[in-house]
Every structure is written in C-alpha cells, then in structure tokens.
Amino acid sequence: MKFRFLLPLLIFPIVWFDAAAQKFDGLALTPPMGWSSWNCFGMHINEKDIIEIADAMVESGLRDVGYVYLNLDDNWQAKERDFNGFIHADAERFPSGIKALADYVHGKGLKLGLYSDAGCKTCGGLPGGRGHEYQDAITYARWEVDYLKYDWCNTKGVDPKTAYATMRDALYQAGRPIVFSMCEWGKSRPWTWAEDTGHLWRTTGDIGLHFDGIQYHGGGFNTTGVLPIIDLNTQGRAASGPGHWNDPDMLEVGNGFTVNQDRAHFSMWCMMAAPLILGNDIRKMSRETREIIMNKDAIAIDQDSLGVQCFLAYEQDDVQVWFKPLVNNEWAVCLLNRSTEPRKFLLHWNDYKLSDEVSGKEVNFNKGAFKIYNIWTHKEEGTTESLKKLTIPGHDVVMYKVTPLPKPKKNKN
Numbered sequence: 130m131k132f133r134f135l136l137p138l139l140i141f142p143i144v145w146f147d148a149a150a151q152k153f154d155g156l157a158l159t160p161p162m163g164w165s166s167w168n169c170f171g172m173h174i175n176e177k178d179i180i181e182i183a184d185a186m187v188e189s190g191l192r193d194v195g196y197v198y199l200n201l202d203d204n205w206q207a208k209e210r211d212f213n214g215f216i217h218a219d220a221e222r223f224p225s226g227i228k229a230l231a232d233y234v235h236g237k238g239l240k241l242g243l244y245s246d247a248g249c250k251t252c253g254g255l256p257g258g259r260g261h262e263y264q265d266a267i268t269y270a271r272w273e274v275d276y277l278k279y280d281w282c283n284t285k286g287v288d289p290k291t292a293y294a295t296m297r298d299a300l301y302q303a304g305r306p307i308v309f310s311m312c313e314w315g316k317s318r319p320w321t322w323a324e325d326t327g328h329l330w331r332t333t334g335d336i337g338l339h340f341d342g343i344q345y346h347g348g349g350f351n352t353t354g355v356l357p358i359i360d361l362n363t364q365g366r367a368a369s370g371p372g373h374w375n376d377p378d379m380l381e382v383g384n385g386f387t388v389n390q391d392r393a394h395f396s397m398w399c400m401m402a403a404p405l406i407l408g409n410d411i412r413k414m415s416r417e418t419r420e421i422i423m424n425k426d427a428i429a430i431d432q433d434s435l436g437v438q439c440f441l442a443y444e445q446d447d448v449q450v451w452f453k454p455l456v457n458n459e460w461a462v463c464l465l466n467r468s469t470e471p472r473k474f475l476l477h478w479n480d481y482k483l484s485d486e487v488s489g490k491e492v493n494f495n496k497g498a499f500k501i502y503n504i505w506t507h508k509e510e511g512t513t514e515s516l517k518k519l520t521i522p523g524h525d526v527v528m529y530k531v532t533p534l535p536k537p538k539k540n541k542n
C-alpha cells in the first residue's frame with residue numbers, strides 16, 4: 130500500500146525534468162542568415178552604428194534576400210551586472226538600452242541577436258552567463274531578443290554538454306523562441322552530441338582574413354583560414370540539417386579578400402549549408418561585394434530545404450569537386466581551385482556516379498542528362514552530355530546547379 134503512494138512521487142520528478150530539457154523546435158529550419166558586428170567592428174560597437182546597419186540591411190535589399198538577423202557580438206554589455214545580478218547594456222554606447230533597439234530592429238522587419246558566454250566572462254572580459262543563465266534568459270525574453278550566440282571563453286573545468294544544456298533549458302523556460310548558437314569552436318566535437326541542444330554550433334576556431342593556414346596573433350589567439358575551415362567543417366557533415374547546423378563561422382566577404390576569394394568563400398559556405406552571417410560594413414559595400422552576398426541563386430543553394438551539407442566527390446591538382454544534393458533531384462556542383470594559380474580542369478560529367486549515404490541521394494550522369502545553370506554568370510550552359518573544359522582562376526570557383534532533364538520517351542514501335 131505504501132509503495133503505491135511512493136511510486137508516482139518517484140516517477141513524476143523524472144518525467145517533469147525531462148520535459149523541461151529541450152530546445153525550441155521549428156527554428157532555423159534553413160541556415161540562419163544575417164549580420165554580426167564582430168568581423169568588422171570587433172569590440173567597438175554602439176547604438177548609432179547598429180541603427181545605421183539596421184537601416185542599411187533594409188535599404189540595400191539584404192533583408193529581402195533573407196538576411197534578417199542583426200546580431201550584436203561581444204561588448205554590448207556594461208562592465209558589471211547591476212546590484213541584483215541583472216545584465217544590462219553599456220549605458221554610454223547603448224543609451225536607449227536593448228529593448229528599444231529590439232523594437233527598432235523589429236520595426237524594420239529584422240530580428241535581434243545578442244552574445245554572451247558560458248564562462249564567468251566573455252572573451253572580451255565582459256560579464257558572462259555562468260551562474261546567471263535563468264536570470265539572463267528571462268532578461269533576453271523580456272527584451273524580445275531572437276538569437277543568442279553563446280561563447281566558450283573562461284570556462285576552465287566546465288563541461289560543455291552541461292553548460293550549453295543549462296542555457297538551452299533556461300531559454301526554453303523563459304518561453305521566447307530564441308535561436309541558440311553554440312560557439313565552443315568545435316573543441317568537444319559538438320556535431321556528435323549537440324543536435325538536441327543548439328540550433329547551430331561552431332565547428333572551428335575563429336575565421337581570419339586569410340585564405341589558407343592558421344595565423345597566430347599573440348596572446349594565445351589564432352585564426353583559421355577559409356580552406357582549413359572547409360576541411361574541418363566536413364567532419365560533422367552527417368549531423369548538420371534543418372534545425373541543427375554546422376557553423377564554420379561568420380563571413381569575411383567584403384573585408385579585404387580578392388573578388389575571386391570572396392566568391393569562393395561565399396560559394397563554399399552556400400555549398401556547406403552554412404549559416405550566412407555577414408561580417409562586413411554593409412553601409413559601404415563595393416558593387417562586387419553586393420553582387421556576391423546578394424546572389425539569389427547561390428543563396429537558394431544554401432537555403433535549400435533538404436538542408437544537406439556538400440561532400441567532396443573528386444580532387445585533382447588543387448581542384449576539388451563538391452556536390453550538394455538539393456530538393457527535386459537537383460544538385461549543386463562547385464569546383465574549387467585551392468591554388469593561388471589558375472588551373473585547367475576537364476569536367477567529364479559521365480565519370481560521376483555518386484551515392485550519398487547522408488541524404489540517400491544518388492546521381493549517375495551516365496544514366497540521364499541534366500541541364501546546367503551557372504550560378505555566377507546566371508546563364509544556362511547546355512547539358513551534362515558534353516564535357517566541359519574549364520579554367521578556374523586561383524582561389525576561385527565555378528559553381529553550377531544541375532536539373533534532371535526528362536528522359537526521352539521510348540518509341541513504342
């Protein structure tokens with residue numbers, strides 16, 4: 130008899146806590162698109178510039194091609210929490226506060242992102258979230274924040290799975306659907322465990338304005354180039370998909386690369402179904418930068434609803450051939466020249482008979498022809514029945530979408 134009373138008491142708390150442990154579903158069903166302050170402003174952010182960025186996101190047409198998140202990175206916060214432990218914006222640089230900024234941003238048809246850190250301090254030395262997770266989540270929800278990037282500085286001895294799950298639960302309990310962007314630089318291989326925790330997770334260290342290698346900047350800080358990031362980001366390919374994306378870091382397009390490099394960088398981020406978070410000063414963009422980041426055909430490949438990251442199909446003499454399955458049996462194909470010198474490449478479509486374990490998609494160009502569309506010239510280029518003689522400039526790409534042609538009807542006679 131006693132046991133009958135005890136049993137529900139034993140089971141109920143387990144069920145209750147389990148129900149709390151989830152992230153918001155239905156968010157980031159395609160890779161998030163927006164802008165972040167970090168790559169161009171670093172720690173120097175203020176309300177005036179951010180409002181100008183919000184205006185530019187609308188006036189330039191960026192919002193209308195999908196870039197909707199306006200994310201404040203490190204240093205929006207005041208140096209100390211208030212007397213009751215609440216986080217608040219730096220009063221000099223953000224005099225109107227974050228709620229007013231959120232209202233402004235929402236009024237423009239955009240969404241607001243904030244940044245914090247799983248440690249006691251952010252990478253820039255501002256107050257981190259550790260020990261204040263529930264309090265901060267309530268604050269973010271009250272301010273009507275839409276996106277939270279959660280960094281990994283000052284976390285000695287902290288377990289990433291527990292720390293990120295705590296913030297995920299706190300956000301969930303606060304009740305406002307907020308995209309949760311985990312930024313622990315791929316250290317604990319989040320692609321192996323974070324699907325139920327974050328909507329995206331960084332797979333590498335910080336991107337730098339260099340195409341190759343790792344650069345050391347002193348003080349233990351280093352940056353990773355575009356090419357090694359592409360390589361590192363392939364490790365967790367199978368884990369990336371709608372609602373849980375591999376994040377190879379924000380874009381450096383428009384920050385000083387050559388046009389070829391910018392095009393290659395942007396193309397490969399689209400092929401990888403990466404979040405497209407711009408990092409340039411969009412108030413003053415060159416025509417070339419604008420054309421790259423607003424290429425609707427490239428964006429459509431990134432945002433394809435199948436949500437499958439590309440895979441490497443072939444490699445020869447510094448040229449890599451990447452394939453990304455798309456909905457309706459279409460494919461995106463990107464030839465990346467990793468060398469600084471131009472490379473000639475003969476594309477024999479018929480050599481490609483591919484079977485992708487991750488998506489279950491297969492393609493065999495011997496068995497059926499495809500129509501070829503060039504993503505950067507915006508022109509049809511015949512069919513996969515004839516081979517292509519290409520010259521790809523150094524650090525550049527040729528990128529196609531191929532669409533199956535209807536099979537010729539068999540003659541009944």
Ligand code: GLA
Nearest residue numbers: 167202203252253280312335
């Ligand atoms: C880390 C992150 C960067 C940026 C800075 C801010 O290095 O990886 O993306 O947020 O912190 O301090």
